[in-house]
Amino acid sequence: MNTIEIAGRYSTLANETCCLSCGGAAEKSEAKTGEVCIDLGSGRGTDVLRLAEEVGESGFIYGVDVTEEMVRKATSTASKMGIENVKFVLADLEQIPLESEIADLIISNCTLNHVSNKTKVWDEIYRLLKNGGRFVISDIYSSEPVPEEYAKDPEAVAECWAGSITKTEYLAIIKNAGFKDFSILEESQPYPKGKIDVSSFTITATKDEFSCC
Ligand SMILES: C[S@@+](CC[C@H](N)C(=O)[O-])C[C@H]1O[C@@H](n2cnc3c(N)ncnc32)[C@H](O)[C@@H]1O
Secondary structure (H helix, E strand, C coil): CCHHHHHHHHHHHCCCCCCCCCCCHHHHCCCCCCCEEEEECCCCCHHHHHHHHHHCCCCEEEEEECCHHHHHHHHHHHHHCCCCCEEEEECCCCCCCCCCCCEEEEEEECCHHHCCCHHHHHHHHHHHEEEEEEEEEEEEEECCCCCHHHHCCHHHHHCCCCCCCEHHHHHHHHHHHCCCCEEEEEECCCEEECCEEEEEEEEEEECCCCCCC
């Protein structure tokens, strides 16, 4: 799977108005005054700007996205709106150039399915959260393993379906990253997308390094 090709498709979408989301991570995240948050795959910056208002001047929000045009658009919108407690970082989610244990909250909306190495991104989520910090992530999972011919097709991945994995695989990766308990806040029935059936869900867990097993 080629991240550059995925970014190529999203460059065009950066300046369009169509909806990019598949869930309600930002709505459900309940960001609090003073919190430091990260939005993974921040796109045009809509959720980052919303969270910036919720955390207030004493908080800070980072948006991370691999598409240059998305980062440029989001930065320019924040600047036009006079919002200063945000920063948009150009990076692949497999290796995020932010210091460990920086975040109280990590959100993501319809992005993690695009990432080729999902173990790496979940390890990054664990690394970036403070102990006691939480993630609220909306994404899709596939009803059946995605046939390899689609899973390796960057165009199909960029259409938000071919990069998905099954729910069993998804939850195993989260657990292996170090998160012990999680809750599913919302979950759809399977629906057709591209050549497969997927479901959308929003999942949350808290990093608790010291609880046993
Ligand atoms: C479907 S859009 C969602 C954007 C935003 N979260 C929203 O809900 O409006 C997916 C975003 O993820 C970004 N993306 C895809 N693969 C990525 C990767 N490996 N690392 C960082 N960002 C990625 C794309 O550039 C795009 O902006």
